[in-house]
Amino acid sequence: MYLFFLPNVDPIPLPAPVWLFKVLHIVTLMLHFVAVQLILGGLTIGTLWNFFGKEDSPMREASNSIVKKLPTVMTYVINFGVPPLLFAQVLYGQALYTSSVVIGAYWIAVIFLLIAGYYLLYRAADRANENKSWWWLGIISLILLAYVARIYSTNMTLMLRPEEWLSLYQQSSGAGTIMPKGDPTTLPRFLFMTVGSLGLAGISTTLLGLFFNHTEKVKDYMVRVGAALATVFLVLQMLFGYWVYAAQPEIVKEGLMNSPVGFYGMIIWGIFSVAALLTSVLTFVSRSAAKITASVAGLSGILMTAGAVLARDAIRDLSLLAKNFDVWNRNVVANWSVVSIFLVLFVAALILIAFLLIAVNRSMKEVKQNA
Numbered sequence: 001m002y003l004f005f006l007p008n009v010d011p012i013p014l015p016a017p018v019w020l021f022k023v024l025h026i027v028t029l030m031l032h033f034v035a036v037q038l039i040l041g042g043l044t045i046g047t048l049w050n051f052f053g054k055e056d057s058p059m060r061e062a063s064n065s066i067v068k069k070l071p072t073v074m075t076y077v078i079n080f081g082v083p084p085l086l087f088a089q090v091l092y093g094q095a096l097y098t099s100s101v102v103i104g105a106y107w108i109a110v111i112f113l114l115i116a117g118y119y120l121l122y123r124a125a126d127r128a129n130e131n132k133s134w135w136w137l138g139i140i141s142l143i144l145l146a147y148v149a150r151i152y153s154t155n156m157t158l159m160l161r162p163e164e165w166l167s168l169y170q171q172s173s174g175a176g177t178i179m180p181k182g183d184p185t186t187l188p189r190f191l192f193m194t195v196g197s198l199g200l201a202g203i204s205t206t207l208l209g210l211f212f213n214h215t216e217k218v219k220d221y222m223v224r225v226g227a228a229l230a231t232v233f234l235v236l237q238m239l240f241g242y243w244v245y246a247a248q249p250e251i252v253k254e255g256l257m258n259s260p261v262g263f264y265g266m267i268i269w270g271i272f273s274v275a276a277l278l279t280s281v282l283t284f285v286s287r288s289a290a291k292i293t294a295s296v297a298g299l300s301g302i303l304m305t306a307g308a309v310l311a312r313d314a315i316r317d318l319s320l321l322a323k324n325f326d327v328w329n330r331n332v333v334a335n336w337s338v339v340s341i342f343l344v345l346f347v348a349a350l351i352l353i354a355f356l357l358i359a360v361n362r363s364m365k366e367v368k369q370n371a
Protein backbone atom coordinates (compact mmCIF):
# COMPACT_ATOMS: atom_id res chain seq x y z
CA MET A 1 0.00 0.00 0.00
CA TYR A 2 1.48 3.34 -1.10
CA LEU A 3 1.10 6.54 0.90
CA PHE A 4 1.16 9.64 -1.24
CA PHE A 5 -0.68 12.85 -2.04
CA LEU A 6 -1.23 14.35 -5.47
CA PRO A 7 -1.45 18.14 -5.60
CA ASN A 8 -4.90 19.53 -6.38
CA VAL A 9 -5.75 20.05 -10.00
CA ASP A 10 -5.49 23.61 -11.33
CA PRO A 11 -8.96 25.19 -10.83
CA ILE A 12 -8.78 27.03 -14.18
CA PRO A 13 -10.52 24.83 -16.79
CA LEU A 14 -8.69 23.64 -19.90
CA PRO A 15 -9.23 25.94 -22.90
CA ALA A 16 -9.45 22.96 -25.31
CA PRO A 17 -10.49 19.30 -25.03
CA VAL A 18 -8.04 16.79 -23.54
CA TRP A 19 -7.95 14.80 -26.81
CA LEU A 20 -6.73 17.87 -28.73
CA PHE A 21 -3.90 18.49 -26.27
CA LYS A 22 -3.01 14.82 -26.51
CA VAL A 23 -2.91 14.81 -30.32
CA LEU A 24 -0.71 17.92 -30.35
CA HIS A 25 1.49 16.45 -27.64
CA ILE A 26 1.98 13.18 -29.52
CA VAL A 27 2.70 14.84 -32.89
CA THR A 28 5.25 17.30 -31.49
CA LEU A 29 6.88 14.72 -29.20
CA MET A 30 7.31 12.39 -32.18
CA LEU A 31 9.21 15.19 -33.98
CA HIS A 32 11.29 15.81 -30.84
CA PHE A 33 12.17 12.11 -30.52
CA VAL A 34 13.21 11.91 -34.19
CA ALA A 35 15.52 14.90 -33.64
CA VAL A 36 16.85 13.47 -30.34
CA GLN A 37 17.78 10.19 -32.05
CA LEU A 38 19.54 12.09 -34.84
CA ILE A 39 21.56 14.27 -32.47
CA LEU A 40 22.63 11.52 -30.07
CA GLY A 41 23.21 8.84 -32.73
CA GLY A 42 24.69 11.26 -35.28
CA LEU A 43 27.11 12.72 -32.76
CA THR A 44 28.20 9.25 -31.63
CA ILE A 45 28.83 8.03 -35.18
CA GLY A 46 30.53 11.28 -36.25
CA THR A 47 32.78 11.41 -33.18
CA LEU A 48 33.90 7.77 -33.54
CA TRP A 49 34.64 8.22 -37.25
CA ASN A 50 36.56 11.42 -36.56
CA PHE A 51 38.65 9.68 -33.89
CA PHE A 52 39.46 6.58 -35.95
CA GLY A 53 39.57 8.16 -39.43
CA LYS A 54 42.98 9.15 -40.78
CA GLU A 55 43.34 12.56 -42.40
CA ASP A 56 41.59 12.75 -45.81
CA SER A 57 40.21 9.20 -45.44
CA PRO A 58 36.53 8.61 -46.39
CA MET A 59 35.85 7.95 -42.69
CA ARG A 60 37.21 11.37 -41.68
CA GLU A 61 35.39 13.16 -44.49
CA ALA A 62 32.14 11.38 -43.61
CA SER A 63 32.53 12.44 -39.97
CA ASN A 64 32.97 16.07 -41.05
CA SER A 65 29.91 15.88 -43.27
CA ILE A 66 27.83 14.63 -40.30
CA VAL A 67 29.00 17.16 -37.72
CA LYS A 68 28.33 20.10 -40.06
CA LYS A 69 24.64 19.13 -39.98
CA LEU A 70 24.38 18.70 -36.20
CA PRO A 71 23.96 22.34 -35.08
CA THR A 72 20.89 22.52 -37.33
CA VAL A 73 19.57 19.23 -35.92
CA MET A 74 20.02 20.68 -32.44
CA THR A 75 17.72 23.61 -33.24
CA TYR A 76 15.03 21.03 -34.04
CA VAL A 77 15.71 19.07 -30.84
CA ILE A 78 15.02 22.23 -28.85
CA ASN A 79 12.21 23.73 -30.90
CA PHE A 80 10.35 20.43 -31.13
CA GLY A 81 10.98 19.86 -27.41
CA VAL A 82 9.29 23.03 -26.16
CA PRO A 83 5.72 22.35 -27.45
CA PRO A 84 5.35 18.85 -25.96
CA LEU A 85 6.75 20.17 -22.69
CA LEU A 86 4.01 22.80 -22.59
CA PHE A 87 1.29 20.27 -23.52
CA ALA A 88 2.62 17.75 -20.97
CA GLN A 89 2.54 20.43 -18.28
CA VAL A 90 -1.06 21.32 -19.14
CA LEU A 91 -2.18 17.68 -19.00
CA TYR A 92 0.04 16.25 -16.28
CA GLY A 93 1.07 19.38 -14.35
CA GLN A 94 0.22 17.93 -10.94
CA ALA A 95 2.69 15.11 -11.52
CA LEU A 96 5.26 16.72 -13.82
CA TYR A 97 5.71 19.97 -11.90
CA THR A 98 6.11 18.05 -8.65
CA SER A 99 8.71 15.60 -9.95
CA SER A 100 10.57 18.51 -11.63
CA VAL A 101 10.79 20.30 -8.26
CA VAL A 102 11.85 17.11 -6.49
CA ILE A 103 14.90 16.82 -8.82
CA GLY A 104 15.04 20.62 -9.27
CA ALA A 105 18.84 20.99 -9.27
CA TYR A 106 19.17 18.53 -12.15
CA TRP A 107 16.14 19.91 -13.97
CA ILE A 108 17.59 23.46 -13.92
CA ALA A 109 20.99 22.06 -14.92
CA VAL A 110 19.46 20.98 -18.26
CA ILE A 111 19.64 24.59 -19.47
CA PHE A 112 23.38 24.87 -18.80
CA LEU A 113 24.15 21.39 -20.12
CA LEU A 114 22.29 22.26 -23.31
CA ILE A 115 24.07 25.59 -23.79
CA ALA A 116 27.49 23.99 -23.28
CA GLY A 117 26.69 20.96 -25.47
CA TYR A 118 25.29 23.16 -28.23
CA TYR A 119 28.33 25.50 -28.13
CA LEU A 120 30.70 22.54 -28.45
CA LEU A 121 28.75 21.31 -31.48
CA TYR A 122 29.31 24.66 -33.19
CA ARG A 123 33.01 24.54 -32.30
CA ALA A 124 33.27 21.00 -33.67
CA ALA A 125 31.49 22.00 -36.90
CA ASP A 126 33.84 25.02 -37.27
CA ARG A 127 36.88 22.77 -36.94
CA ALA A 128 35.38 20.34 -39.45
CA ASN A 129 34.99 23.25 -41.88
CA GLU A 130 38.70 23.96 -41.46
CA ASN A 131 39.43 20.24 -41.99
CA LYS A 132 40.80 19.92 -38.43
CA SER A 133 40.01 17.05 -36.05
CA TRP A 134 37.23 17.66 -33.50
CA TRP A 135 36.54 14.33 -31.81
CA TRP A 136 37.36 15.51 -28.25
CA LEU A 137 34.78 18.29 -28.59
CA GLY A 138 32.34 15.62 -29.84
CA ILE A 139 32.99 13.41 -26.82
CA ILE A 140 32.38 16.22 -24.30
CA SER A 141 29.26 17.42 -26.13
CA LEU A 142 27.94 13.85 -26.31
CA ILE A 143 28.46 13.32 -22.56
CA LEU A 144 26.59 16.56 -21.78
CA LEU A 145 23.69 15.79 -24.12
CA ALA A 146 23.43 12.17 -22.98
CA TYR A 147 23.21 13.51 -19.43
CA VAL A 148 20.29 15.70 -20.52
CA ALA A 149 18.65 12.50 -21.81
CA ARG A 150 19.30 10.85 -18.46
CA ILE A 151 17.65 13.73 -16.59
CA TYR A 152 14.63 13.55 -18.92
CA SER A 153 14.26 9.77 -18.50
CA THR A 154 14.56 10.23 -14.73
CA ASN A 155 11.95 12.99 -14.54
CA MET A 156 9.49 11.30 -16.92
CA THR A 157 9.56 8.16 -14.78
CA LEU A 158 9.68 9.95 -11.39
CA MET A 159 6.47 11.79 -12.33
CA LEU A 160 4.78 8.38 -12.43
CA ARG A 161 5.81 7.52 -8.84
CA PRO A 162 4.13 9.97 -6.44
CA GLU A 163 4.94 7.59 -3.57
CA GLU A 164 8.64 8.58 -3.91
CA TRP A 165 8.24 12.37 -3.97
CA LEU A 166 8.00 13.23 -0.30
CA SER A 167 10.94 11.16 0.89
CA LEU A 168 13.20 12.37 -1.94
CA TYR A 169 12.25 15.96 -1.19
CA GLN A 170 12.97 15.49 2.51
CA GLN A 171 16.26 13.66 1.91
CA SER A 172 17.67 16.63 -0.02
CA SER A 173 16.00 19.15 2.34
CA GLY A 174 14.09 20.53 -0.61
CA ALA A 175 17.25 21.28 -2.64
CA GLY A 176 16.37 18.81 -5.41
CA THR A 177 19.86 17.32 -5.48
CA ILE A 178 19.04 13.61 -5.09
CA MET A 179 18.66 11.41 -8.16
CA PRO A 180 15.95 8.83 -7.58
CA LYS A 181 16.98 5.19 -7.78
CA GLY A 182 15.22 1.86 -7.91
CA ASP A 183 12.75 2.37 -10.76
CA PRO A 184 13.17 -0.64 -13.07
CA THR A 185 11.69 1.28 -16.04
CA THR A 186 14.16 4.22 -16.12
CA LEU A 187 17.24 2.40 -17.48
CA PRO A 188 15.48 0.62 -20.38
CA ARG A 189 13.77 3.89 -21.38
CA PHE A 190 17.11 5.69 -21.32
CA LEU A 191 18.86 2.95 -23.36
CA PHE A 192 15.96 2.84 -25.85
CA MET A 193 16.46 6.55 -26.58
CA THR A 194 20.27 6.74 -26.40
CA VAL A 195 21.88 3.48 -27.58
CA GLY A 196 18.79 2.82 -29.73
CA SER A 197 19.26 6.20 -31.42
CA LEU A 198 22.07 4.78 -33.55
CA GLY A 199 19.44 2.88 -35.58
CA LEU A 200 17.70 5.96 -36.97
CA ALA A 201 21.01 7.86 -37.07
CA GLY A 202 22.51 5.02 -39.16
CA ILE A 203 19.64 5.32 -41.65
CA SER A 204 20.13 9.11 -41.77
CA THR A 205 23.84 8.64 -42.45
CA THR A 206 23.01 6.52 -45.52
CA LEU A 207 20.53 9.20 -46.65
CA LEU A 208 23.12 11.94 -46.10
CA GLY A 209 25.60 9.94 -48.19
CA LEU A 210 23.09 9.27 -50.97
CA PHE A 211 21.37 12.63 -51.34
CA PHE A 212 24.20 15.14 -50.66
CA ASN A 213 27.35 16.00 -52.57
CA HIS A 214 30.17 13.59 -51.64
CA THR A 215 32.98 11.88 -53.52
CA GLU A 216 32.17 8.32 -54.60
CA LYS A 217 34.38 6.82 -51.85
CA VAL A 218 32.82 8.88 -49.05
CA LYS A 219 29.33 8.19 -50.33
CA ASP A 220 30.03 4.45 -50.51
CA TYR A 221 31.41 4.47 -46.96
CA MET A 222 28.43 6.37 -45.53
CA VAL A 223 25.88 4.14 -47.25
CA ARG A 224 27.56 0.85 -46.37
CA VAL A 225 28.53 1.54 -42.77
CA GLY A 226 25.39 3.64 -42.07
CA ALA A 227 23.15 0.78 -43.23
CA ALA A 228 25.18 -1.76 -41.21
CA LEU A 229 24.91 0.38 -38.06
CA ALA A 230 21.18 0.84 -38.64
CA THR A 231 20.74 -2.93 -38.92
CA VAL A 232 22.55 -3.70 -35.68
CA PHE A 233 21.11 -0.87 -33.60
CA LEU A 234 17.50 -1.24 -34.79
CA VAL A 235 17.66 -4.82 -33.46
CA LEU A 236 19.08 -3.51 -30.17
CA GLN A 237 16.39 -0.82 -29.96
CA MET A 238 13.70 -3.47 -30.42
CA LEU A 239 15.21 -5.44 -27.53
CA PHE A 240 15.27 -2.31 -25.35
CA GLY A 241 11.66 -1.62 -26.38
CA TYR A 242 10.65 -5.08 -25.20
CA TRP A 243 12.57 -4.44 -21.96
CA VAL A 244 10.63 -1.19 -21.43
CA TYR A 245 7.40 -3.23 -21.71
CA ALA A 246 8.63 -6.11 -19.54
CA ALA A 247 9.77 -3.73 -16.76
CA GLN A 248 6.28 -2.27 -16.30
CA PRO A 249 4.15 -3.35 -13.32
CA GLU A 250 1.56 -6.06 -14.12
CA ILE A 251 -1.35 -3.59 -14.02
CA VAL A 252 0.28 -1.42 -16.72
CA LYS A 253 1.19 -4.44 -18.87
CA GLU A 254 -2.39 -5.71 -18.75
CA GLY A 255 -3.75 -2.24 -19.42
CA LEU A 256 -1.48 -1.83 -22.46
CA MET A 257 -3.03 -4.89 -24.10
CA ASN A 258 -6.54 -3.50 -23.54
CA SER A 259 -5.86 0.15 -24.42
CA PRO A 260 -6.23 0.92 -28.15
CA VAL A 261 -3.53 3.63 -27.99
CA GLY A 262 -1.10 1.33 -26.18
CA PHE A 263 -1.86 -1.80 -28.19
CA TYR A 264 -1.85 -0.18 -31.64
CA GLY A 265 1.12 1.99 -30.65
CA MET A 266 3.12 -1.17 -29.92
CA ILE A 267 1.91 -2.80 -33.16
CA ILE A 268 2.84 0.28 -35.24
CA TRP A 269 6.21 0.47 -33.50
CA GLY A 270 6.86 -3.25 -34.14
CA ILE A 271 5.80 -3.26 -37.80
CA PHE A 272 7.80 -0.17 -38.72
CA SER A 273 10.86 -1.22 -36.73
CA VAL A 274 10.93 -4.43 -38.79
CA ALA A 275 10.31 -2.44 -42.00
CA ALA A 276 13.20 -0.07 -41.16
CA LEU A 277 15.40 -3.05 -40.35
CA LEU A 278 14.65 -4.97 -43.58
CA THR A 279 15.10 -1.92 -45.81
CA SER A 280 18.39 -1.12 -44.05
CA VAL A 281 19.58 -4.67 -44.77
CA LEU A 282 18.53 -4.19 -48.43
CA THR A 283 20.44 -0.88 -48.58
CA PHE A 284 23.51 -2.65 -47.24
CA VAL A 285 23.26 -5.56 -49.66
CA SER A 286 22.40 -3.75 -52.89
CA ARG A 287 23.47 -0.29 -54.02
CA SER A 288 21.34 -0.28 -57.21
CA ALA A 289 18.08 0.68 -55.46
CA ALA A 290 19.72 2.23 -52.37
CA LYS A 291 18.01 5.61 -52.78
CA ILE A 292 14.59 3.94 -52.62
CA THR A 293 15.35 1.41 -49.86
CA ALA A 294 17.08 4.03 -47.68
CA SER A 295 14.19 6.47 -48.13
CA VAL A 296 11.69 3.78 -47.14
CA ALA A 297 13.90 2.99 -44.13
CA GLY A 298 13.86 6.69 -43.16
CA LEU A 299 10.09 6.93 -43.42
CA SER A 300 9.68 3.68 -41.47
CA GLY A 301 12.02 5.06 -38.80
CA ILE A 302 9.77 8.09 -38.35
CA LEU A 303 6.62 5.94 -38.14
CA MET A 304 8.36 3.53 -35.75
CA THR A 305 9.08 6.53 -33.51
CA ALA A 306 5.42 7.58 -33.75
CA GLY A 307 4.38 4.09 -32.56
CA ALA A 308 6.80 4.28 -29.64
CA VAL A 309 5.43 7.70 -28.63
CA LEU A 310 1.85 6.33 -28.65
CA ALA A 311 2.78 3.30 -26.54
CA ARG A 312 4.72 5.56 -24.16
CA ASP A 313 1.69 7.81 -23.79
CA ALA A 314 -0.45 4.83 -22.80
CA ILE A 315 2.20 3.66 -20.32
CA ARG A 316 2.06 7.05 -18.61
CA ASP A 317 -1.75 7.21 -18.48
CA LEU A 318 -2.03 3.67 -17.14
CA SER A 319 0.73 4.20 -14.55
CA LEU A 320 -0.95 7.37 -13.30
CA LEU A 321 -4.43 5.85 -13.36
CA ALA A 322 -3.15 3.15 -11.02
CA LYS A 323 -2.35 6.04 -8.61
CA ASN A 324 -5.79 7.67 -9.00
CA PHE A 325 -4.70 10.30 -11.52
CA ASP A 326 -7.05 10.28 -14.50
CA VAL A 327 -5.80 12.62 -17.22
CA TRP A 328 -9.26 12.65 -18.85
CA ASN A 329 -10.96 13.89 -15.71
CA ARG A 330 -10.62 17.66 -16.28
CA ASN A 331 -12.95 20.62 -16.54
CA VAL A 332 -12.96 21.86 -20.12
CA VAL A 333 -14.31 25.21 -21.27
CA ALA A 334 -13.25 25.25 -24.89
CA ASN A 335 -12.32 28.59 -26.40
CA TRP A 336 -12.60 27.62 -30.06
CA SER A 337 -11.59 30.97 -31.54
CA VAL A 338 -8.25 30.86 -29.72
CA VAL A 339 -7.83 27.15 -30.54
CA SER A 340 -8.48 27.85 -34.25
CA ILE A 341 -5.93 30.66 -34.37
CA PHE A 342 -3.42 28.40 -32.63
CA LEU A 343 -4.00 25.53 -35.09
CA VAL A 344 -3.64 27.79 -38.14
CA LEU A 345 -0.38 29.23 -36.76
CA PHE A 346 0.87 25.76 -35.83
CA VAL A 347 0.32 24.35 -39.33
CA ALA A 348 1.81 27.51 -40.89
CA ALA A 349 4.90 27.10 -38.68
CA LEU A 350 5.35 23.46 -39.77
CA ILE A 351 5.08 24.46 -43.44
CA LEU A 352 7.58 27.27 -42.85
CA ILE A 353 10.03 24.88 -41.19
CA ALA A 354 9.79 22.47 -44.16
CA PHE A 355 10.32 25.40 -46.53
CA LEU A 356 13.35 26.59 -44.52
CA LEU A 357 14.89 23.12 -44.61
CA ILE A 358 14.53 22.93 -48.39
CA ALA A 359 15.93 26.47 -48.82
CA VAL A 360 18.94 25.78 -46.56
CA ASN A 361 19.72 22.55 -48.43
CA ARG A 362 19.51 24.26 -51.79
CA SER A 363 21.78 27.11 -50.79
CA MET A 364 24.30 24.69 -49.23
CA LYS A 365 24.44 22.75 -52.50
CA GLU A 366 24.92 25.98 -54.46
CA VAL A 367 27.70 27.16 -52.12
CA LYS A 368 29.46 23.79 -52.59
CA GLN A 369 29.12 23.90 -56.37
CA ASN A 370 30.53 27.45 -56.52
CA ALA A 371 33.42 26.64 -54.17
Ligand code: HEM
Residues within 6 Å of the ligand: 029, 032, 036, 039, 040, 077, 078, 080, 081, 082, 083, 084, 085, 086, 088, 114, 145, 146, 148, 149, 150, 152, 153, 154, 156, 157, 189, 190, 193, 194
Ligand atom coordinates in the same frame (compact mmCIF):
# COMPACT_ATOMS: atom_id res chain seq x y z
C1 HEM B 1 20.03 17.43 -26.48
C2 HEM B 1 19.02 17.73 -25.75
C3 HEM B 1 17.93 16.78 -25.39
C4 HEM B 1 17.95 15.44 -25.29
C5 HEM B 1 19.14 14.52 -25.49
C6 HEM B 1 16.63 15.02 -24.92
C7 HEM B 1 16.27 13.71 -24.69
C8 HEM B 1 15.05 13.30 -24.29
C9 HEM B 1 14.71 11.95 -23.92
C10 HEM B 1 15.68 10.79 -23.89
C11 HEM B 1 13.42 11.92 -23.57
C12 HEM B 1 12.62 10.69 -23.15
C13 HEM B 1 12.63 10.47 -21.69
C14 HEM B 1 11.84 9.24 -21.34
O1 HEM B 1 10.63 9.29 -21.39
O2 HEM B 1 12.45 8.23 -21.01
C15 HEM B 1 12.91 13.25 -23.74
C16 HEM B 1 11.63 13.61 -23.50
C17 HEM B 1 11.21 14.88 -23.61
N1 HEM B 1 11.95 15.99 -23.94
FE1 HEM B 1 13.82 16.04 -24.55
N2 HEM B 1 15.82 16.10 -24.83
C18 HEM B 1 16.58 17.20 -25.11
C19 HEM B 1 16.18 18.50 -25.08
C20 HEM B 1 14.91 18.89 -24.79
C21 HEM B 1 14.46 20.26 -24.70
C22 HEM B 1 15.36 21.46 -24.87
C23 HEM B 1 13.14 20.22 -24.41
C24 HEM B 1 12.19 21.33 -24.18
C25 HEM B 1 12.45 22.49 -23.73
C26 HEM B 1 12.74 18.84 -24.34
C27 HEM B 1 11.48 18.38 -24.09
C28 HEM B 1 11.13 17.07 -23.88
C29 HEM B 1 9.80 16.63 -23.54
C30 HEM B 1 8.61 17.53 -23.40
C31 HEM B 1 9.86 15.27 -23.36
C32 HEM B 1 8.76 14.29 -22.99
C33 HEM B 1 7.70 14.84 -22.17
C34 HEM B 1 6.61 13.88 -22.00
O3 HEM B 1 6.79 12.81 -21.45
O4 HEM B 1 5.53 14.21 -22.40
N3 HEM B 1 13.84 18.06 -24.56
N4 HEM B 1 13.93 14.07 -24.18
